[in-house]
Amino acid sequence: MGIKNSIPKMTNYGNRGMSLEEDINITNNYYRQQDIAVIYKKPTPITITKVDYPNRKEAVIKEAYFKTPSTTDYNGIYRGQYLDFEAKETKLNRFPLQNIHSHQITHLKQIIKHGGIGFFIIRFLKNNETYLLEGNALFEFIEKNKQKSIPISYFQEKGYLLKMKLNPRIDYLQVIDQIYFKGGSYETITKK
């Protein structure tokens, strides 16, 4: 993700101070602790070129490079369904499509084709708004438009605004319930 919110880290409540990645990690921890879903961020893919082994237990990587990811950052299981998504922040009021690699698009298309739930979570830092956009809605934009970025209005129209809360911080599974599980939210299921 890289781009960080410049608001000081001290404000550790409400909807300020944390990067989208931190917000999602905290939310996923909450989901796991509450036994709602098992969703993780994948480790950053790197190519290791030099390792020091002073002994078996203390390996130190001395040279490594960041690799272009071939999949999305997050995946897991929710209500028996495979779930897969990518999360990005932007300082603009448009989302530049170059922020997503072409094989991430290919990957999410494959996931949806195989019956998984695939989507994007995009935060517009200036507006302090975070949207969930279904994979298919993003693919449709790419197919129908030649623009290299998606205006925030497209997210406002086709996406779902994610509200910031204390716990879970960014409750994206509530929106997933709305879209994919018409039978009610996880709260009605886990709290019975």
Added chain:
Amino acid sequence: MGIKNSIPKMTNYGNRGMSLEEDINITNNYYRQQDIAVIYKKPTPITITKVDYPNRKEAVIKEAYFKTPSTTDYNGIYRGQYLDFEAKETKLNRFPLQNIHSHQITHLKQIIKHGGIGFFIIRFLKNNETYLLEGNALFEFIEKNKQKSIPISYFQEKGYLLKMKLNPRIDYLQVIDQIYFKGGSYETITKK
């Protein structure tokens, strides 16, 4: 995984010469190319402590450490189902349980509880035999025994022997079909 088969790499066919990790990666590539399943190995989790940024595009990691993984190595989607597994090799004729971290056990238990398919692929290098063992069969062994390793006979009895082929090299989804999809193999589905 670390432990490599010592047979020379030149033999790049049949059931020799490659580590289990390589066999599984090649198999997963095949599954993706044939549009059978979307399963990936997760990147190795590391903690980065020093990065050089000569410029924006050429970051070099100068110091990093291997982290204990909190999940298993492989996950993905197959026939609409979430799939999750760990793969290990051993030179012994017993599988030492210390090769699997306790949070990997916890993780796979959670996955199965949430409706996912969770299992282990274990290769016994001496015998040149590779077994798929369902998560629950491994958990049952741990609960009922105080031994710190599982004898190969347990795999022979409760597991499924994976045959080595040319393509896919190690067709573990055939066994998954057998256990979880009584309706037939993926071949009858994808080739209709």
